[in-house]
Amino acid sequence: MLTPRPGSSSGSAGSKGSAGRGRARRDSGPAGRVPWVLVVPALVALVFLVAPLAGLLVRAPWSTLATRLAEPQVLTALRLSLVTATLATVLCLLLGVPLAWVLARVDFPGRRLVRALVTVPLVLPPVVGGVALLLVLGRRGLVGQWLDSAFGITLPFTTTGVVLAEAFVAMPFLVISVEGALRAADLRFEEAAATLGASRWTVFHRVTLPLIAPGVVAGAVLCWARALGEFGATITFAGNFPGRTQTMPLAVYLALETEPEAAIVLSLVLLAVSILVLASLRDRWVTSP
Template identity: 65%
Template sequence: MTGHRRRTDGRVPVALLVPSVLGVAVLVLPMVGLLLRAPWRRLPDILSSDAVLTALRLSLTTATAATALSLVCGVPVAWLLARTRMPGRSLLRGVVTVPLVLPPVIGGIALLMVFGRRGVLGGWLDEALGVSLPFTTAGVVLAQAFVAMPFLIVSVEGALRTTDRRYDDVAATLGASAWTTFRRVTLPSVAPGVLAGAVLCWARALGEFGATVTFAGSFPGTTRTLPLQAYVAIGSGDTDTAIVLSLLMIAVSVAVLVAMRRRWVGA
């Protein structure tokens, strides 16, 4: 990127300036609007209300659980995609990244068709093991993992592709097993990528709405996470609570971006 830099005398063509100002306005104005409409005086009361605290607690635990699940399952998937010559790899890559572009509601419907009571697996799970995921906190975690895991996979795969494989080869020639090599050499070398992926995954899980409400429903303390609580608030005419919840989510998003700032500055 730095190699192609030429002098442009700092002059920005109007044809680029105007649309970029509009673009920034589209991105920034909604947040400014929230700040302007925020019920600052009621903010402490709303933030400390039972409904908000319950939703916050649920959101933090489910997003963390979904991230843990994504790490356990997603890092190996990323490794398969980046480091093996397994047939059908590009198909696999396509399949696992589909949720990135899929409307989350569709994900929720799909999950319901599989894990719902009359679903392909859900019926069997219910009868054989007495396990039923819809309308449970575990269902929320599954919905969030469905939507958020691809972020982790993409991030970790990118990191694996850009690190030097020769360290792995050296470890192997020194007699390390494939598993030991993965644990002791590969994983530490991509740790920053894994961390970045986990942070993105967590943020995405925290913001998940569509798949959750469709698959897991909405009940305080069990399945009603922050975004669902915000939707219920605006749907039932409680704009103040909706705004406060929105600000809370924005604060978390900003915190995530700040946490990842170091990776941005390099660009």
């Protein structure tokens, strides 16, 4: 049970073919002794991660759970969360995959700087990210005032604004994951495609993309999870209005002000849904990294 598994199948997208052999090697390998130096911290980490979840379950107001869940706001916030996180993920895929490709494959001056900039949303406090979005896309923002005057489009306080805020915060997860997959992918497959007459675009969508699909899916899953839990940038940029911009994390935060028990219920719902989605996606798409 606790047998360590060295050399699990590599993350390289190009080496799918070796997965079968990898498994055989693992199963027939000698049952190594458990290195406690690793197992003990691993167990501590597991407890550390799972104990709060247990606390949440223990303190959950089970008796009133059903009535609380039946409240229309809960469903509204949950639906909005799922829809916006999914749209944000789609937006991240449409823009982030090409960005990852450029970072991985195009040699241009300042590439290292650009790569560092891409990760800025990771280290930026999300609230600051939200303010930054307001400064650019807000009604008086650099781009926003032009959008407003030219097209009558205002993004803050709209569901579109939620999607943008979530995408802003979540995109680095996708870009980093996809760029990693692109770097690990065997370039010679792309050369082989070129010798068969494939244009750059054909190479990308018929060879590169399928080869890095596990990386893209992993990145999208991370991206989606991050978008689903997004709070700071969303509330700052898109505000909080039930049905329009109030996602689950916002509802949780506000419930916490007056009704901690309701907050726990909302958190449980969010957790259950995300675990359900992530688990099913992982089993289906993502081989253990």
